[in-house]
Amino acid sequence: xxxxxxxxxxxxxxxxxxxxxxxxxxxxxxxxxxxxxxxxxxxxxxxxxxxxxxxxxxxxxxxxxxxxxxxxxxxxxxxxxxxxxxxxxxxxxxxxxxxxxxxxxxxxxxxxxxxxxxxxxxxxxxxxxxxxxxxxxxxxxxxxxxxxxxxxxxxxxxxxxxxxxxxxxxxxxxxxxxxxxxxxxxxxxxxxxxxxxxxxxxxxxxxxxxxxxxxxxxxxxxxxxxxxxxxxxxxxxxxxxxxxxxxxxxxxxxxxxxxxxxxxxxxxxxxxxxxxxxxxxxxxxxxxxxxxxxxxxxxxxxxxxxxxxxxxxxxxxxxxxxxxxxxxxxxxxxxxxxxxxxxxxxxxxxxxxxxxxxxxxxxxxxxxxxxxxxxxxxxxxxxxxxxxxxxxxxxxxxxxxxxxxxxxxxxxxxxxxxxxxxxxxxxxxxxxxxxxxx
Amino acid sequence: xxxxxxxxxxxxxxxxxxxxxxxxxxxxxxxxxxxxxxxxxxxxxxxxxxxxxxxxxxxxxxxxxxxxxxxxxxxxxxxxxxxxxxxxxxxxxxxxxxxxxxxxxxxxxxxxxxxxxxxxxxxxxxxxxxxxxxxxxxxxxxxxxxxxxxxxxxxxxxxxxxxxxxxxxxxxxxxxxxxxxxxxxxxxxxxxxxxxxxxxxxxxxxxxxxxxxxxxxxxxxxxxxxxxxxxxxxxxxxxxxxxxxxxxxxxxxxxxxxxxxxxxxxxxxxxxxxxxxxxxxxxxxxxxxxxxxxxxxxxxxxxxxxxxxxxxxxxx
Numbered sequence: 001x002x003x004x005x006x007x008x009x010x011x012x013x014x015x016x017x018x019x020x021x022x023x024x025x026x027x028x029x030x031x032x033x034x035x036x037x038x039x040x041x042x043x044x045x046x047x048x049x050x051x052x053x054x055x056x057x058x059x060x061x062x063x064x065x066x067x068x069x070x071x072x073x074x075x076x077x078x079x080x081x082x083x084x085x086x087x088x089x090x091x092x093x094x095x096x097x098x099x100x101x102x103x104x105x106x107x108x109x110x111x112x113x114x115x116x117x118x119x120x121x122x123x124x125x126x127x128x129x130x131x132x133x134x135x136x137x138x139x140x141x142x143x144x145x146x147x148x149x150x151x152x153x154x155x156x157x158x159x160x161x162x163x164x165x166x167x168x169x170x171x172x173x174x175x176x177x178x179x180x181x182x183x184x185x186x187x188x189x190x191x192x193x194x195x196x197x198x199x200x201x202x203x204x205x206x207x208x209x210x211x212x213x214x215x216x217x218x219x220x221x222x223x224x225x226x227x228x229x230x231x232x233x234x235x236x237x238x239x240x241x242x243x244x245x246x247x248x249x250x251x252x253x254x255x256x257x258x259x260x261x262x263x264x265x266x267x268x269x270x271x272x273x274x275x276x277x278x279x280x281x282x283x284x285x286x287x288x289x290x291x292x293x294x295x296x297x298x299x300x301x302x303x304x305x306x307x308x309x310x311x312x313x314x315x316x317x318x319x320x321x322x323x324x325x326x327x328x329x330x331x332x333x334x335x336x337x338x339x340x341x342x343x344x345x346x347x348x349x350x351x352x353x354x355x356x357x358x359x360x361x362x363x364x365x366x367x368x369x370x371x372x373x374x375x376x377x378x379x380x381x382x383x384x385x386x387x388x389x390x391x392x393x394x395x396x397x398x399x400x401x402x403x404x405x406x407x408x409x410x411x412x413x414x415x416x417x418x419x420x421x422x423x424x425x426x427x428x429x430x431x432x433x434x435x436x437x438x
Numbered sequence: 439x440x441x442x443x444x445x446x447x448x449x450x451x452x453x454x455x456x457x458x459x460x461x462x463x464x465x466x467x468x469x470x471x472x473x474x475x476x477x478x479x480x481x482x483x484x485x486x487x488x489x490x491x492x493x494x495x496x497x498x499x500x501x502x503x504x505x506x507x508x509x510x511x512x513x514x515x516x517x518x519x520x521x522x523x524x525x526x527x528x529x530x531x532x533x534x535x536x537x538x539x540x541x542x543x544x545x546x547x548x549x550x551x552x553x554x555x556x557x558x559x560x561x562x563x564x565x566x567x568x569x570x571x572x573x574x575x576x577x578x579x580x581x582x583x584x585x586x587x588x589x590x591x592x593x594x595x596x597x598x599x600x601x602x603x604x605x606x607x608x609x610x611x612x613x614x615x616x617x618x619x620x621x622x623x624x625x626x627x628x629x630x631x632x633x634x635x636x637x638x639x640x641x642x643x644x645x646x647x648x649x650x651x652x653x654x655x656x657x658x659x660x661x662x663x664x665x666x667x668x669x670x671x672x673x674x675x676x677x678x679x680x681x682x683x684x685x686x687x688x689x690x691x692x693x694x695x696x697x698x699x700x701x702x703x704x705x706x707x708x709x710x711x712x713x714x715x716x717x718x719x720x721x722x723x724x725x726x727x728x729x730x731x732x733x734x735x736x737x738x739x740x741x742x743x744x745x746x747x748x749x750x751x752x753x754x
Contacts, residue, residue, distance in 0.1 A: 094719075097719075098718065098719040101505045101722075105506065126506060211615060211700050212700070212701075213701070266615070267612070267617070267704055268612035402720035403720070403721045403723045405721070406719075410703055411703055411704075411707075412527070414704045418617060423527075426525060426527060429525040430521075430525055433517075433525065433726075437503070437723055438504050
């Protein structure tokens with residue numbers, strides 16, 4: 001996945017002709033989506049083992065060139081090995097994500113690209129996905145606990161076969177840090193001390209951009225997990241915890257201490273612009289996903305980039321890491337299809353991962369036993385951080401109700417970044433109303 | 439208006455001449471078929487594309503629905519509206535911004551379009567070229583508009599901050615990110631487009647004004663200003679009404695420019711952008727999005743009703 005923004009669903013250019021139509025047409029889209037009905041006859045194609053000759057359809061939102069070729073290579077390898085035919089329908093990623101409701105209810109492909117988190121669990125609970133415990137029984141041991149947990153639905157069954165992920169953390173330029181004698185902070189207090197020192201050295205301590213609204217969620221996620229723990233964070237995202245409580249207020253209070261160190265012009269900047277400020281040595285560090293490295297096209301700069309995980313705070317050390325996972329799910333159409341299950345098994349093998357990484361190396365393989373020798377030192381460090389994590393969070397817009405993320409959190413966090421105030425009672429009121437709709 | 443009147447009166451007159459004795463006859467079968475097809479298809483299209491979605495929107499605005507199966511639709515009474523008015527923070531700023539938008543278009547953009555039209559209606563050399571230049575923004579696609587204004591407004595690379603010499607300094611104005619200036623930045627971009635649109639309408643209107651009116655005014659010794667404001671402008675009444683309605687509707691449905699800047703957040707909230715935010719894509723909350731759309735519809739009905747009643751009223 002070369003465009004990580006697409007996975008978060010907050011691409012500024014989301015305005016398609018389709019969405020304009022939806023504006024004028026009001027609810028026609030929604031109405032049509034409902035009319036397509038839910039009569040999805042399970043394609044009971046194979047009863048026995050995957051003996052070959054079956055056709056497996058895959059709906060893919062990986063429409064960018066590199067991931068598209070990477071997925072194709074994986075499916076080709078599978079077809080060659082099993083004798084089954086894999087038919088891939090690639091849809092532009094924004095359309096794929098925006099239309100996922102009607103797609104899953106209409107006539108979906110057997111397997112489809114998706115990601116871990118609330119929305120995986122949501123569709124699983126609505127019966128729109130098929131569990132793949134059989135596949136996990138075969139290959140599950142090669143995934144870490146964090147990955148296994150992230151692939152599990154509310155009913156305890158497995159619904160996702162992870163393909164790759166990428167961590168969020170602080171990125172910095174080694175040369176700047178060695179010049180100024182900075183050391184990697186492991187506690188929040190050390191981070192604040194470091195920031196103050198950077199500020200006196202004339203740097204913007206933490207590069208920051210929030211014009212698009214979603215990047216600030218990364219800061220919120222980490223502060224909440226470090227302060228209140230992974231479980232609280234997940235429960236809060238799923239609205240099993242109230243927003244209007246001291247724990248949440250504490251998150252914002254701690255953030256307030258960090259705000260003076262984050263780029264004051266964040267609200268008008270995109271993450272690419274903030275990455276440039278890090279690359280130009282104007283900022284000391286940048287809290288973002290590892291996709292930030294895509295911006296450093298100069299090999300010398302890229303080699304100068306290093307990574308450290310978010311420092312420890314009150315509740316937990318550095319147990320949790322924010323590492324959005326992309327993978328493949330099975331739709332309701334895959335019920336009883338031995339071929340689809342067989343494909344899932346194959347995707348969980350190191351061989352499939354190696355094939356994928358050989359083409360798309362901007363993401364990290366997730367299977368134990370995958371060939372890590374080709375990873376750059378930075379990617380190796382990122383992969384080690386994820387491998388050592390006890391919990392893996394998925395980023396707020398994947399862990400929470402999408403409407404909560406885009407309609408509530410974006411305005412709330414932008415307002416907080418602007419003046420340092422937040423109305424948690426209002427957040428709770430909005431959350432209550434939105435989650436009740438689901 | 440005169441053309442429509444003559445068009446509707448002339449065919450029966452001709453028919454009368456051709457065969458006056460058969461006037462009392464019923465319509466023949468081909469006539470009926472033609473009538474049904476000619477009236478039926480537009481009605482059907484109108485129904486499917488306008489009335490059905492509108493009625494569905496109104497119904498859904500009183501429901502909660504996750505967009506999955508129809509059995510998940512649950513009635514909630516007025517709670518969507520209550521939520522919007524009481525708990526949805528972007529709503530009231532959006533209302534205020536729509537009003538500012540309307541005032542700005544009415545007081546700045548529309549008069550500017552009229553001014554351009556009057557200037558270009560004179561026999562200036564290259565008038566056609568100027569007309570084309572001012573009309574180009576109306577025709578540009580949305581992404582292109584986004585790029586153009588990004589080039590103007592970007593904090594360090596943008597034209598405005600560089601020409602004023604504040605780019606790359608701490609004093610550089612963050613035209614899109616600073617919520618106290620970004621609405622005005624967006625309004626200038628909107629004016630840039632709206633003025634061209636109004637200009638074209640008024641150019642057509644000015645061409646339609648009988649030159650003898652101006653000559654008569656000149657003979658009576660009226661100054662250029664008096665001729666325009668007392669004679670020409672009132673003579674363009676039909677165009678004026680259209681322009682007023684277009685200005686109001688443009689202000690109400692304004693959304694595209696703020697959407698390409700930052701999707702209508704952080705100081706650029708507009709009702710239209712909130713409707714899109716709530717109805718399209720992953721942040722879809724159908725009930726609330728529909729309720730916002732219905733509110734916008736109700737407000738829009740006021741100018742539309744006035745417009746229609748004036749148009750049809752003046753024909754009688």
